[in-house]
Amino acid sequence: MSMKAAIYCRLSVEDEDRGSSKCISESIQNQQLLLLDYAKKHDYELFAIYVDEDYSGLDSSRPAFVRMLADAQAGYFQVILCKTQSRFTRDMELVERYLHHLFPLWGIRFIGIVDGVDTAERHNKKARQITGLINEWYCEDLSDNIRAVFQKKMQDGQFIGSFACYGYKKDPTDHHRLVIDEPAAQIVQRIYQLYLSGTGVTSIARQLTTEQIPPPSIYKQMQGLKFHSPRSSVHWSVSTIKNILKNPTYTGTLVQGKEKKLSYKSKKMIHLPPECWIRIPGTHPAIISEEDFQTVQNQLQLKRRKKFPKKDAHILSLSHSIHCK
Known part of the structure; x- marks a missing residue:
């Protein structure tokens, strides 16, 4: 047999x-x-x-x-x-x-x-x-x-991500370069203007949701991109607004290399401290001026210090224990 x-x-x-x-x-x-x-x-x-x-x-x-x-x-x-x-x-x-x-x-x-x-x-x-x-x-x-x-591409100012951040899209002739996505870019500018005028992040999220403006995850799907997120929702979240307000990409600076694989045998990613990130200015058109971006960062930091006066120092000490390589 x-x-x-x-x-x-x-x-x-x-x-x-x-x-x-x-x-x-x-x-x-x-x-x-x-x-x-x-x-x-x-x-x-x-x-x-x-x-x-x-x-x-x-x-x-x-x-x-x-x-x-x-x-x-x-x-x-x-x-x-x-x-x-x-x-x-x-x-x-x-x-x-x-x-x-x-x-x-x-x-x-x-x-x-x-x-x-x-x-x-x-x-x-x-x-x-x-x-x-x-x-x-x-x-x-x-x-x-x-x-x-990938390290060389990032150092050369080439975009290596799967999806461009909200407000940008990949250049159809060069997928390693970002170009402005006008409809989304206008929303990004509006978010910054609202925050600079004194509107809080919760109010901004509520206002955009009320106006039925598609949040980034839904917008990408509407553009035909194969973008899937377990948190996809028709509602704008506070975290989404904060991420947009903290993203230096909008100033024309490409920031990559924020995380790396734990090892070649693992899919687990670990976050790297900001000093390990690769920052290349002037790689693509800016949506937000450097001055407005820095003003927003100062305001966000001030509010965070008031809310978590002791927590920041603890997080900072932990971040220095993570190595770039």
Whole structure:
């Protein structure tokens, strides 16, 4: 009786340029053809093909990956076929957890047909561990390279965000440059004028909501942008007004690099203190004058000091404990 096998395929940004010859050889279709041919030649009965596209090999929550592991534990098949071990994972911790611990307990044999990985061969273990380390080092180097590229773009005054802040839009001819979005820019100017004339942030939010002016999240969706926010609402919030009043982008200064990943293996972001931010003046047209912006900052700071006289000092001391790099 032939053994049942599962085929797992994965492709992600790690595989470099999607149009390159290397990437074409790594394509989902080519992986499937190669693995189906292998299964046929070795008389494996195909149980299912699991595919994750646009997921990193460091991501342990890939949908098809998680589903395959659950099916493996349930005993639906006895063999997992991948083109290489790196298609399964680039995380050394996952290599140890599954290939060397759980798969033997579940009665699962893992085969990487191109790099010769086979958990049925005991002498193969050290090679698998070395391969796992190399794959993880590759991800770390790739992460460092991507970070360096983004750092250079930010230092050159190029916008690298997914969405422009309210009042701006990406230049259609250069997505790394911001241009004024006139309807939204007029609302930004009005918010500053109202605040400078003595209107409080709560009153400003209430007034814009009463006038049924779409807040930033709704406005972006109305412009056809694929912007999704769990807090999307037709109401203007106090925090939205404050964020607009505190945003130096409106003076023509691009401020980026406010946060960074905890590590190349984690999706968690950590906020950086202001002294670590990358500020490049004059990268795009200003909506608010520098003078008006500074006046607003002084007023906001004065109100905050009156409200939280001791809290600011504590926050300031904590901010200096976070490092930029």
